[in-house]
Amino acid sequence: MIPAAQVANVTKLFRTGGQDYQVLRGVSLEIQPGEIVMLAGPSGCGKTTLLSILGGVLRATAGSVQIAGQETTTLSEPDLNDLRLWQIGFIFQSHNLLAGLTAEGNIAAVLRMRGWSKRDALNQARVLLAEVNLAGKEQHQPGQLSIGQQQRVAIARALAGQPGLLLADEPTASLDAHNGQVAMDLLRRLSRQAGSSILVVTHDARIHHYADRILHMEDGQILHQEGGTQ
Numbered sequence: 521m522i523p524a525a526q527v528a529n530v531t532k533l534f535r536t537g538g539q540d541y542q543v544l545r546g547v548s549l550e551i552q553p554g555e556i557v558m559l560a561g562p563s564g565c566g567k568t569t570l571l572s573i574l575g576g577v578l579r580a581t582a583g584s585v586q587i588a589g590q591e592t593t594t595l596s597e598p599d600l601n602d603l604r605l606w607q608i609g610f611i612f613q614s615h616n617l618l619a620g621l622t623a624e625g626n627i628a629a630v631l632r633m634r635g636w637s638k639r640d641a642l643n644q645a646r647v648l649l650a651e652v653n654l655a656g657k658e659q660h661q662p663g664q665l666s667i668g669q670q671q672r673v674a675i676a677r678a679l680a681g682q683p684g685l686l687l688a689d690e691p692t693a694s695l696d697a698h699n700g701q702v703a704m705d706l707l708r709r710l711s712r713q714a715g716s717s718i719l720v721v722t723h724d725a726r727i728h729h730y731a732d733r734i735l736h737m738e739d740g741q742i743l744h745q746e747g748g749t750q
């Protein structure tokens with residue numbers, strides 16, 4: 521079976537003020553189709569950087585990144601954009617939504633880019649908003665929603681595309697226990713029904729039981745993992 525994601529010896533150097541800073545120090549990992557993997561580690565250890573490289577938002581300094589068998593480190597920007605549109609869903613830590621669009625508009629936009637009609641896209645957006653307990657908020661703009669509500673719109677939007685690989689950065693950090701569980705149940709359903717693989721960065725021990733494996737990262741390296749057979 522082709523892994524949903526395969527990372528080998530990835531390093532990332534940032535240069536600020538003329539000084540190099542190595543954020544990732546040789547990270548390797550594999551995520552199988554349908555697997556839910558969590559990534560834990562202290563603030564600043566490189567979790568968001570790793571997710572951004574997997575999602576094609578940042579480029580690795582060295583190493584190999586394959587998404588569904590396709591090497592992405594050598595892709596052109598347009599090909600990388602295509603890969604993101606069709607294969608990858610992203611729930612960011614912050615600044616998730618487009619400010620000029622309503623909640624339903626933010627979700628419908630993803631489907632419109634994939635060729636859905638406006639009417640079908642809006643209908644599907646409303647169904648998904650109801651699933652994250654946001655019925656009645658369809659017409660609200662992000663600034664008119666609480667942070668946790670914005671996070672739930674972002675989760676609904678990520679689900680809309682049924683991506684092969686969903687990358688979620690602290691998706692439950694702004695949610696109460698109930699809504700955190702609702703969100704994780706939806707992600708799990710996506711993985712079971714659509715075979716999507718999910719990588720979740722989290723400090724939230726309340727959701728660790730959803731994981732097939734938990735990877736522990738420190739200072740730019742994955743030190744050990746819990747669960748799984750690797």
Ligand SMILES: Nc1ncnc2c1ncn2[C@@H]1O[C@H](COP(=O)(O)OP(=O)(O)OP(=O)(O)O)[C@@H](O)[C@H]1O
Nearest residue numbers: 534535536541543562563564565566567568569570
């Ligand atoms: N664009 C950048 N330029 C320079 N340094 C950066 C850049 N982005 C991130 N870093 C540095 O890389 C390190 C890792 O950042 P990253 O955002 O990946 O951490 P994180 O593990 O996600 O932390 P948190 O749990 O706080 O979100 C930090 O020390 C950060 O300052």
Ligand SMILES: [Mg+2]
Nearest residue numbers: 567568613689
């Ligand atoms: Mg982070």
